[in-house]
Amino acid sequence: MSIHQSSNVKRITTHILQEMKNRGEKISMLTAYDFTMAGIVDTAGIDIILVGDSASNVMAGHETTLPITLDQMIYHATSVVRGVKRAFVVVDIPFGSYQGNSSEALRSAIRIMKESGGHAVKVEGGSEIKESVSRILSAGVPVMGHLGLTPQSIYKFGTYTVRAKEETEAQKLLDDAKILEDCGCFAIVLEKIPASLAKKVAESISIPIIGIGAGPHVDGQVLVVHDMLGITQEFQPRFLRQYADLRADMNKAVQNYIKDVKSKDFPNDQESY
Structure with a gap:
């Protein structure tokens, strides 16, 4: 199906994203944090808009994604949802709003869905947050996973370098992807991992795998819109293609x-x- 045909779809859903993976159509995903940018990206025909906690860096000037609060994420998500007619809107649950316990995770996810009108939430991590993911899903909230370089764990890693190059970490990533699939996640983002490992994950997992710095063998790609449009120029990783x-x-x-x-x-x- 061409982009023009798929733009006739009234609203992208998790079901449509799964169908895209099944027939080999790549999924396009970009971030947006405000009404105006969301409208531009949506009208262009993007499949998924991520209201990323990268708003902490891009919109607020913080060094990491850690400082952004749940209230601030809801504010950004509400602004984005108002500007979107077609794309599927995923909202990051920020650091500290789901890792503690599954009850807090559920409360955070429900607040995001009720107050922002977003369509799904995204969380970082695998086996460590399995209980939180299951609890959120039990309330009927779609969950997107995120493995590999997980920016909320930056102080644990100590660097933004490529993850899962060692066999042990690669195996854990494969196991975590299976755990997230088994829990019921509708998709997983893989960030900054070897292309060969990302290919293995995409082939062994039935749900869509979206890559950022994870090579071409996954089911879709995501970039930060400000990086891709050349609005921010300080960030120039190898995986970034600047379109303007x-x-x-x-x-x-x-x-x-x-x-x-x-x-x-x-x-x-x-x-x-």
Whole structure:
């Protein structure tokens, strides 16, 4: 099915995403954190919009994803949902809002669904959070998993380097993917792992596998929209393909505006009442 055909779909669902994997159609996914950007990305025909806790970095300027709160994630998710007509909206449950115990995890997931109108939640980790995942799913909330480089665990890893290169960690990742599938997750994000391992996961797991820095053999890809559009320029990992240089365009536009104001060219007669 082409992108034009799939854009006729009224609303993407977990069922449609599973069908896409089954027939070998790749799934496209980008982040968005506000109404305007969500509308642009949705109208373009994206399949999944992730309201990522990367908002902590991109929107708030924090060094890690850890500081963002549940209330802040709900605010971003609410803004995104208002701008979306077709895409499936997944919302990150932020650090500290699900790891403690499964009751807290369930409360966080229910707040996100009720208050934001999002369609699913995403959590990081495998066997360690199995109980929380099961509890959230028991309430009928769809869950997307996230394995490999899990940014909420950055201080445990100590580095943003590629994960699961060693056999033990690779085996744990495979086991965790199976655990998440068995729990009932509808999809899993794999971040910054060897392409060969990601291929093995995608082939051995029946649910969609979305990669970021995980090679081409998975069922879909996700990038942070500000990175992909060249709005943020500090972050240049190997897996990022920049599709525009909006930072330069925006900078030039602002400079032109300043010049026109200073030279009294703006506003002109046509732009006045």
